[in-house]
Amino acid sequence: MRYDLAVIGSGQGGVPLALDFAKSGRRVVLFERGDLGGTCVNVGCTPSKSFLASAHAAGRARRAGRLGVEAQVRVDVPAVMERVRTIVGEWRDGVEAKLARSSVQLVRAEASFEAPHRLRADGEIYEAEQVVLDTGTRPTIPPVDGLTGTPFLTNTTFFRQETLPRRMIVLGSGYIGLELGQGAARLGTEVTLVTPDDRILAREELDVCSVLTRSLGIDGVRTLLERRAVRVAHDGERFTVTLDEGTVLEAEALLVAIGRTPNVPEGTIERAGIALDERGFVQCDPYLRTSVAQHFALGDVAGQPQFTHVSWEDFRRLRAVLKGDRSRTRDDRVLAYAMYTEPQVGRVGMTADDAVMRGIDHRVVTLPLADVARGAEWGLEEGFFRLVVDPTNDAILGATFIGYEAGELIHVILAHMEAGSTWRVLERSVHVHPTFAEGIPSLARLLA
Numbered sequence: 001m002r003y004d005l006a007v008i009g010s011g012q013g014g015v016p017l018a019l020d021f022a023k024s025g026r027r028v029v030l031f032e033r034g035d036l037g038g039t040c041v042n043v044g045c046t047p048s049k050s051f052l053a054s055a056h057a058a059g060r061a062r063r064a065g066r067l068g069v070e071a072q073v074r075v076d077v078p079a080v081m082e083r084v085r086t087i088v089g090e091w092r093d094g095v096e097a098k099l100a101r102s103s104v105q106l107v108r109a110e111a112s113f114e115a116p117h118r119l120r121a122d123g124e125i126y127e128a129e130q131v132v133l134d135t136g137t138r139p140t141i142p143p144v145d146g147l148t149g150t151p152f153l154t155n156t157t158f159f160r161q162e163t164l165p166r167r168m169i170v171l172g173s174g175y176i177g178l179e180l181g182q183g184a185a186r187l188g189t190e191v192t193l194v195t196p197d198d199r200i201l202a203r204e205e206l207d208v209c210s211v212l213t214r215s216l217g218i219d220g221v222r223t224l225l226e227r228r229a230v231r232v233a234h235d236g237e238r239f240t241v242t243l244d245e246g247t248v249l250e251a252e253a254l255l256v257a258i259g260r261t262p263n264v265p266e267g268t269i270e271r272a273g274i275a276l277d278e279r280g281f282v283q284c285d286p287y288l289r290t291s292v293a294q295h296f297a298l299g300d301v302a303g304q305p306q307f308t309h310v311s312w313e314d315f316r317r318l319r320a321v322l323k324g325d326r327s328r329t330r331d332d333r334v335l336a337y338a339m340y341t342e343p344q345v346g347r348v349g350m351t352a353d354d355a356v357m358r359g360i361d362h363r364v365v366t367l368p369l370a371d372v373a374r375g376a377e378w379g380l381e382e383g384f385f386r387l388v389v390d391p392t393n394d395a396i397l398g399a400t401f402i403g404y405e406a407g408e409l410i411h412v413i414l415a416h417m418e419a420g421s422t423w424r425v426l427e428r429s430v431h432v433h434p435t436f437a438e439g440i441p442s443l444a445r446l447l448a
């Protein structure tokens with residue numbers, strides 16, 4: 001069977017690309033070995049954010065005492081988990097319906113390379129002029145003694161639980177560990193986070209981590225820093241996790257969230273000749289081209305910030321490249337990210353720490369949310385807004401917001417950066433009182 005385009009993986013970029021090409025009359029084959037929709041829909045953003053909606057409702061109710069409102073919180077955990085799976089099912093069905101309405105040939109099997117333009121799936125051979133890898137990542141499993149063979153959880157299995165454990169140990173303190181850890185704690189689980197780093201969310205600046213650690217502490221999350229699990233045992237009911245300094249932890253569940261490993265189809269290096277980088281991701285140039293002609297990669301597997309909006313935007317960039325338009329590269333975009341703990345973290349561009357490390361001349365200002373009227377009035381003064389600018393031309397280099405809905409508010413900065421505007425434009429802006437967003441020009445005014 002011969003095709004114009006073969007897409008491996010039905011992730012955030014692969015599906016729209018396949019649909020778009022099929023719509024323009026090209027013969028397209030799409031391979032998916034798991035659930036349609038990839039990580040985001042099935043085991044990533046959709047279930048985690050649906051889960052957090054319940055967790056944060058419980059957390060906010062418990063903390064309403066500071067507003068003079070005392071709430072008795074009773075959580076129906078099976079209903080929470082069922083709601084999560086229902087929402088996931090609806091989104092997955094949506095992807096399936098879109099593909100069914102198209103002329104994309106969907107092959108529900110694992111694809112491997114026989115040769116650069118020859119793929120095998122389910123015993124059949126498929127040939128394609130152009131091949132796109134959208135194969136994503138999977139949880140990294142550390143080589144901890146005794147871990148293999150125990151029923152530990154990852155983000156892949158976490159949402160299959162009917163109920164939540166009484167106690168849960170979380171290995172890892174990146175955004176997945178923190179979101180699921182805080183979420184479980186707010187729904188009634190006793191959570192212990194273990195990280196080898198000297199702070200949680202080690203990629204962020206120290207005071208971001210301090211605000212978060214304090215907030216997690218209020219939710220009852222215990223954080224053990226600079227420690228590693230060295231041995232795991234499971235007796236049929238409970239996990240025993242031994243840490244490097246000798247502490248022994250016990251819990252009914254163990255969640256492994258230490259990072260992500262790229263999914264690379266069998267034969268990628270040996271039979272297709274596609275080069276990988278030192279971390280095992282597909283090596284790509286700024287046009288998402290791999291080392292082999294007419295082979296491309298997008299999304300997580302292309303070794304870039306691992307977010308749904310990146311994979312989806314890659315689709316638009318790659319579509320242009322495949323149609324011969326090289327006016328934009330994957331690097332000429334402003335990237336932001338959000339973490340949906342409470343308080344949230346929203347970040348765009350570089351931090352002051354990044355600027356120092358890269359030797360970039362910069363100015364940095366910080367505004368505590370306690371100084372923003374809305375923060376004080378609503379009892380949501382945890383956190384701050386921080387802006388990093390270039391003193392030579394007033395350009396905005398980046399921002400870190402931590403606080404209520406910081407993931408939404410960061411888009412004000414993103415839009416200014418994308419438009420190439422300066423902090424002086426921000427400083428002139430008149431924002432609505434009393435909103436959190438009103439704090440953003442106030443933040444810029446600290447530079448004046």
Ligand SMILES: Cc1cc2nc3c(=O)[nH]c(=O)nc-3n(C[C@H](O)[C@H](O)[C@H](O)COP(=O)(O)OP(=O)(O)OC[C@H]3O[C@@H](n4cnc5c(N)ncnc54)[C@H](O)[C@@H]3O)c2cc1C
Pocket residue numbers: 008009010011012013014031032033034035036037038039040041043044045048049109110111112134135136137155176263264265266298299300301306307308309310311
């Ligand atoms: C718990 C969690 C929460 C997250 N929350 C957010 C969030 O809030 N916001 C955000 O932006 N990002 C979030 N992410 C990250 C986001 O989910 C990923 O960045 C995004 O899904 C990556 O999309 P992708 O297109 O690269 O690949 P994926 O969505 O991972 O899709 C890859 C697909 O390829 C298939 N596949 C792999 N190998 C083969 C093969 N050989 N043959 C056939 N099929 C194959 C896989 O089965 C999979 O379906 C989260 C991730 C996790 C784990």
